[in-house]
Amino acid sequence: MDLGDDHFHDECGVFGVFGAGEAGHYTYLGLHMLQHRGQEAAGIVTSDGKQLFAHRGLGLVQDVFDAAGLERLPGDRAIGHVRYSTSGESQIKNAQPLAVDYAHGSIALGHNGNLTNAVELRASLERDGSIFSTTSDTEVLVHLIARSKGRTTVDRVADALQQVRGAYSMVFLTKRELIAVRDPHGFRPLCLGAMNDGHLISSEPPSFDLVGGSFVRDVEPGEMIVCDESGLRSLRPFSEGGQHMCIFEYVYFARPDARLDGISVYDARKRMGVELARECPAEVDVVIPVPDSGTTAALGFAEAMSTPFELGLIRSHYVGRTFIEPQQSIRNFGVRLKLHPVRDLLEGKRVAVIDDSIVRGTTSRKIVQMIRDVGAREVHVRVSSPPTRWPCFYGIDTPSGGELIANRHGSTEDIGRFIAADSLGYLSVAALHRAVGGDGYCDACFSGDYPVAFEEPNQKKRQLGLVGV
Amino acid sequence: MDLGDDHFHDECGVFGVFGAGEAGHYTYLGLHMLQHRGQEAAGIVTSDGKQLFAHRGLGLVQDVFDAAGLERLPGDRAIGHVRYSTSGESQIKNAQPLAVDYAHGSIALGHNGNLTNAVELRASLERDGSIFSTTSDTEVLVHLIARSKGRTTVDRVADALQQVRGAYSMVFLTKRELIAVRDPHGFRPLCLGAMNDGHLISSEPPSFDLVGGSFVRDVEPGEMIVCDESGLRSLRPFSEGGQHMCIFEYVYFARPDARLDGISVYDARKRMGVELARECPAEVDVVIPVPDSGTTAALGFAEAMSTPFELGLIRSHYVGRTFIEPQQSIRNFGVRLKLHPVRDLLEGKRVAVIDDSIVRGTTSRKIVQMIRDVGAREVHVRVSSPPTRWPCFYGIDTPSGGELIANRHGSTEDIGRFIAADSLGYLSVAALHRAVGGDGYCDACFSGDYPVAFEEPNQKKRQLGLVGV
Amino acid sequence: MDLGDDHFHDECGVFGVFGAGEAGHYTYLGLHMLQHRGQEAAGIVTSDGKQLFAHRGLGLVQDVFDAAGLERLPGDRAIGHVRYSTSGESQIKNAQPLAVDYAHGSIALGHNGNLTNAVELRASLERDGSIFSTTSDTEVLVHLIARSKGRTTVDRVADALQQVRGAYSMVFLTKRELIAVRDPHGFRPLCLGAMNDGHLISSEPPSFDLVGGSFVRDVEPGEMIVCDESGLRSLRPFSEGGQHMCIFEYVYFARPDARLDGISVYDARKRMGVELARECPAEVDVVIPVPDSGTTAALGFAEAMSTPFELGLIRSHYVGRTFIEPQQSIRNFGVRLKLHPVRDLLEGKRVAVIDDSIVRGTTSRKIVQMIRDVGAREVHVRVSSPPTRWPCFYGIDTPSGGELIANRHGSTEDIGRFIAADSLGYLSVAALHRAVGGDGYCDACFSGDYPVAFEEPNQKKRQLGLVGV
């Protein structure tokens, strides 16, 4: 059902604890704070110094783990993972952390990102007699580790990672060590925290607060952090990659209360709204967001336009996944379950609606209609990011090229007609970079400039549905 | 667990359909839009003109009903109910609609409100040989109907209602008739809607939109609406009561997108913020709401103060009821699961936090602390309603007098000290009335002026813990 | 699905505890031992001397109650109930014990049996303003108690029971008293047990052993046993009825390890087999039972025939209610899930199959076919009771007259042809009485001689489908 959630989806979040009492429990709480990064599966692996304990399941963190389950995850070190996955693959076998035994004991790992040479590596490993139990790209890493001649776990993990390309913010756990790695491009975020004498790792800093810990610093691109009984050390086993943090984390994925690589997500989103007002102003009576993801940019937009900001769409807190539609179908059913317009605010008004992005366009079209239905005179849509024209190969679930409205409908005008808005405006790529600030970002989904090469010449084209062109 | 939901709770919402195809299914959707009025139990009774079909259960609407369950609720007329209840009474037997057989066939009813002479009536009925299966005040009505000598269902329902006092917005269903009644004071809202040739009844208008219907008008205090095969008629079987619509519906209970008795809830809340700025201004750098209930008033407050409005507290969409706390307890655990401050926004700032009400004060105290923890220089709390000093006897679940912080701690200063704010300001009762506009409200929870007398002299005092004073 | 369970079904079992520590828990165990008397719903009500606590649910005893649920049933007195009901009525609202409040406090009751004047009484009560929440005949009793002018609970219960007719073995619980009553005819069994200083009540004695108690004696027809703080006393508030214990309890309903009214069920069943051998001998190579209900009679039959007894049909221990049949349907699917023939035992043999009764005949037909399929030369069916031609009105669920094969197919020969047996033999009514021994039985389902009159002249005929004949 279309519940008005027309977004790219981050594929995962990771969390790690070393040297803190109830590590499994803290990981459970940390994952709760990363729940927005993956709602389809969750898992935790802990170690008590002697062996690993694991539990994984499909669903939200609070559904996968109960009190009895947490008690079966003892130890003072742990890693955890939340996963988003496309519907066809929503299988328990793909839930992470993966945990296996090999010649040097047990090892578990959780991965946020996507390896761009996984198919190639998998074929090669299979030729050498490896078996695969999942359809996930992450599994090749376990084989590379197991086949490495490295003397220590750190050597073997570094050895394996030197063979893969693409995006990976990862946590590894053996019975004695916690290892956290961020790929040389730093595609996905990864942070280091502290808690009493222990160390924390997380995709985003706000998760440190819930467990009573605090943010220390971002893990740097290409950095490997190793925690064991002798303390914490930082290694740099990779050649430089050039920083390419995903700019979409600032647009939509990350929590607004997070600061990533030194930049406040909240501030960046507000500046996107300001830039948007500069590039695509709208003469309106009221500015409203599509809640909650468009709210911060809408505040910036309204402020820059000196136009009143109002919450013109009310979001339900009770929308689960299993609503039943009557036989005589209701117009815009899914979106209506989640969003409802405030008639008294919108009737007779010229309205600017701010959203963070448009992927397929169907939800935007329904929202525009819903606002007109309560009597808005004009509906102007403003999007706080550029048109999303290219799929992501670095850990974001994007629909195939043909489904992207910005790919199908060439121009902004065409898209505006499709969603039936009185006007439509996107932020430019340059303005987005200005709004976020700093440099070294991956903006491939907007620009098509992919910082990491593909496995084979035609893969990119094939995935975009362009082979033969 | 304290999840930061320190509010009075509306005890119920009701919905009704007459003459529209899949009435059970439409009621299911209507109840979803009233879910905020009761999350502990839900029920639907339908009629196909020949007999009644019922299903009730504990939990949210989407959990109580599945596709197979809705198919077992055939017919083109239906009533539904969502219920909030204090924890001790969260039993399936108290779920509504009640449905019974009596001499004249089957009748079902759903009640939003509270009868103030229920104890007295129940004792009298028991003396005459009646049995009671629930602990709900609503059950006395069924007995009064069954014992009435009235010739028609309408006569018997009117006869029964003439014997009760207090608050009731109710829906009744027999196999042929739908009856909706609002008590003479009009304590709780009730609205009439239309859908094709059919009629709709609901506690709040936005639920009409989801099923594709439209708002017609409010049911008036003292009005009884009867729908049967001969059409819809309006009766006035009660003596005048003087209108006393619950003013707290505008403060917190109702949806912001609702218009009740001609007044937009959104507008009223924004004006509360404006009035609050006049009465209790705060020299601050930023105004933030406690989301979502304080958001609209905060917009008004910020506007009136010409101070930036920001979303300084991020609310989680994933908080269920069963979070497990670690043994080594975490400070402000429950509130943190639900709310997280945006450090980059609040650090070093003077902050005004706007909430709609303070009941026990413990949550406010945790929120103030949480904001200080991220470095706010000053934290000023502003409440868009007066201190809640008195329990409600008209359908709102209020803690006993002793738990109400405004009852325990005499002055605003004392409360401010308890929640550890740099300053605390409440809206005055007069300003609240100004903000809502119009007249004829019950504000007993703020003022102690109860429009309907109690069953016995000491009841009020006893409930307030004041007997002996 | 037809799982080969073509039987009449006892509608209920009851259990009671007075003055024994964990009374709710003991009742849970007692009900487990009565599970064969009702698998569709179970309930327990306890008292701690101050108030009643109740829990009811659909399903087996072990599914309805968990550890946390049992802890919410405190007190040293309790009653419990297991219920069988026809599919259409398998609703939670009909689960027992019923528990209500009335003028003199709370009362709960559990009923095994059926009241033959319930419709009449219900109509009269409704005329006087009573409401009914269930479709069960038991609910009239609660109203009669509530309307009684009796001074004590015992007076009111006796007063109410004097107005009903039919079959009732019942347990009542108030906060201070446990009352057990068996109707003057003694249709259904009821026993008294002891446990330390406490008293036990049960439909069948083996349930006493599981809780560590012991059998004291049968409750006599027309006896009312009252347990309160002053001890146990026996009353006889009813006029004599003439004993009419249900003879089918000995044929099938009761546990084989029970002794009811002084007669061992196991012994009676074995004697039925012996009598059957006398009346309908079969020249065969092997005697096999339909397990488990035909096993004891088959032992008697084989012994009397001096023919080897073998377990030629293996019964699965893993058959639940939800088996899914493939699209390409399998012959005798349901019966095969539960029973499987031992080919090596039956191939080439003349086989006598002993069953306790035949209701619809469809299962017997499948069993005969299944035995032929593995190569039996002849299949002779012997039934250890007479043809069941008449419905029961005293607490047994019997199909309507038209479904009873002995009603539709007049003669034993016709039935034998329907089930495709080489021969078919039933026990005669006289021989059944001889086998059980003693006298004073109800055998209405075999003979049509109903010891208690019906509410109105034509009811019996109508229920039998004979009106107009």
Next chain:
Amino acid sequence: MDLGDDHFHDECGVFGVFGAGEAGHYTYLGLHMLQHRGQEAAGIVTSDGKQLFAHRGLGLVQDVFDAAGLERLPGDRAIGHVRYSTSGESQIKNAQPLAVDYAHGSIALGHNGNLTNAVELRASLERDGSIFSTTSDTEVLVHLIARSKGRTTVDRVADALQQVRGAYSMVFLTKRELIAVRDPHGFRPLCLGAMNDGHLISSEPPSFDLVGGSFVRDVEPGEMIVCDESGLRSLRPFSEGGQHMCIFEYVYFARPDARLDGISVYDARKRMGVELARECPAEVDVVIPVPDSGTTAALGFAEAMSTPFELGLIRSHYVGRTFIEPQQSIRNFGVRLKLHPVRDLLEGKRVAVIDDSIVRGTTSRKIVQMIRDVGAREVHVRVSSPPTRWPCFYGIDTPSGGELIANRHGSTEDIGRFIAADSLGYLSVAALHRAVGGDGYCDACFSGDYPVAFEEPNQKKRQLGLVGV
């Protein structure tokens, strides 16, 4: 909880279908008939000729699969598995069939048995870089297949199996082939069936009947059966091993209605009873079995002793796994939940109780006590197999040597004293062989003669707790 199930447990059952419409559904039914071989996990993998589909879960077959789940298992070929496992390992990851991808596509396998050189092979594979996801010995086979240089699936499977030792009745599935193999010793049973034009494989023949198929022949020790589009062929890729079918299958594991390797299990069990009467007669009034596993032997014993056979212990059909015991513990609680003695049959009698085996002795002790409690004068226990002194390494779960009562208590007299019987008699090993008939059995659990060598000299001793002796 001790539910009176003091038995060795078979570790698994396997089923396979090739070329029959709803293969997944037929496998579901076939597994139901093998449920006694494993109740802790179940799984099915199907193929539609293009890819494999898998579902596994913990619990009974009927709980693991629902209608929707079966629809997601399309195709006309399938394999299935039921699993028993010791409690500590009851994890979803060990459920079978295992299914992996490797260089030549996908392969799934289900295993009944135990590999005696798995630890050795696993260590060697790990040294070569293999990873392991389960703790099951079966996983080594997948690696051996993946690393084989064989050209075809058949070559690779044969190559892998030539490297393992021990017990294996297995089914393999690729998208195009079904392969079934029984180890050269034939430790565990395996049968071939037919159904229309399709082929069936099962651990025991009765499962063929439920799906409408028929028994063709036993798979021979050392035989590999391959089904693909060109038909069925039989291969013999292994060197001869000498037949060593598990004799305990006839004593307890197999269904009584099964015929394995040409011998009827029912007949064999009856002959065990006859031999037992010859070797250990008992002068008693009545012979009763411990149901259901002792029943067939008890029939033989009673017949040979010319003593009446009776069902003196009634077994409950409603015992699940989650019964809650009251705080004030009940004597023999677990056994009582499942078995209840028929007092009227046993009181004052000399009783012979026939069981198929005694493992720990605690259940037997409780049963003897329970029979005495209802007044038996003497209780003589007779066991239709020899004392179980040695653990099994070929696919049966046996407690460690120290828990085996026949290991701890040297003599039959000592064991008799422990279980407090008036006398105790076991069948001799020679008589057991006579009863089963034929030759070529493994009787290691009775005799200690293990037909397949162990991985290292001391393993056997260590597992028996004898190292150092």
